[in-house]
Amino acid sequence: MINRHSSVAHAAYHDLLRSLKDEAAAQIRGTPTKVKRGDKTYWYDTFRVGNDVRKSYIGEDSPELTQRLSDLTMLRDQIADRQSHRTRLIRILRAEGFLSSDAATGSLLSAMAKSGVFRLGGTIVGTHAFRLYEGELGLRYSFDDTAQTGDVDIASFERLSLALEDTVSPTLQDVFKHFAFDPVPSLQRKHVWRWKQTRNDLMVEFLTPSFEDDEPIRPLAALGVDAQSLHHLNYLIQNPIHAAVLYRGGVLVQIPQPERFAIHKLIVADRRRDGADTIKAIKDRAQATFLIKALAEDRPDELKDAYETARAMGSKWAMRLDNTLKRMPEIQTILSEI
Secondary structure: OOOEOOHHHHHHHHHHHHHHHHHHHHOOOOEEEEEEEOOEEEEEEEEEEOOEEEEEEEEEOOHHHHHHHHOHHHHHHOHHHHHHHHHHHHHHHHHHOOOOOOHHHHHHHHHHHHHOOOOOOOEEEOHHHHHHHHHHHOEOOOOOHHHOOOEEEEEOOHHHHHHOOOOOOOOHHHHHHHOOEEEOOOOOOOOOOEEEEOOOOOEEEEEEEOOOOOOOEEEEOOOOEEEEEEOOHHHHHOOOEEEEEOOOOOEEEEEOOHHHHHHHHHHHHHHOOOOOOOHHHHHHHHHHHHHHHHHHHHOHHHHHHHHHHHHOOOHHHHHHHHHHHOOOHHHHHHHHHO
16 A cells, blocks of 8 residues: 555645745846757856856756746745745645655755756756655655665766756865765776765765766766766656755755656666665665556556656666566566556
8 A cells, every 4th residue: 555645745845846946046147048059948047247248057948947937026026935935835744744854965965956966967866866756746655774875876967967068166076075075986096976974974976877888987067077877877867857855945956757767776676786686676676666556556657658668778678677577576567557
């Protein structure tokens, strides 16, 4: 049986999310302008600093963003009211039993959001993303190991990061220094893609899709860091969605679509030491099970599309899925019947 939050709590979460998006738009300093690159159209905040004209990336063009930009004057006038409203909404969500972020993780994500990590294409993946589907889907989580983690994994497309022609400010190196993070040495000394906080076990890792035979370290220009490239990650982070982290007045971040996250976990579980029952593989299957059961009820069409899209990516993708589903007959039946 799937446990769910009340309709009041689910509505409060989406109200919080809307408010955070409005708040992000209200911070625009100058005049929003469109820039077309290839088949994509992006919005930039164009403003003057002294004699210089600068551009700051806002987001990819969409009807929702266009409407917010047309309402800028109103959104700026409502900043104080929105802050009070978000305080009330978070109080409702905490009373309902929503998972909130611990101080260490919440303050870090807030600082990364302010620097522009999520605005510039950074997407939270891994268990921190899994936790945030509680609000998106209105699911009530149990307090087991499935939703516990000490790692923050951030993924982005290398090509998008380069195309945006904007960078985080302050730099992530400065952000990490402020929070007492040290770079973790790698085999390639000049490339750092992981940072560890000295006073606890909190780890931040940067990832990017690999489109090559191997999985080398690649740069993420907009974030100013290197990233470990991984196969199958392009499927996961395509067309991410916004999410609200319950920390103070809320933090606006990006996470993968829940359907793709669930199917990707089936693939990743088979990659763990060739499908062996490692702790991480067991956790992958548990998270996939939890989400697929809920999505089969609430979003069967989206789940079916995500599953069929993954299988159509090639024989190796289908093999990974089949290998994992052999261990999960109940989930295999659900996916075959949607």
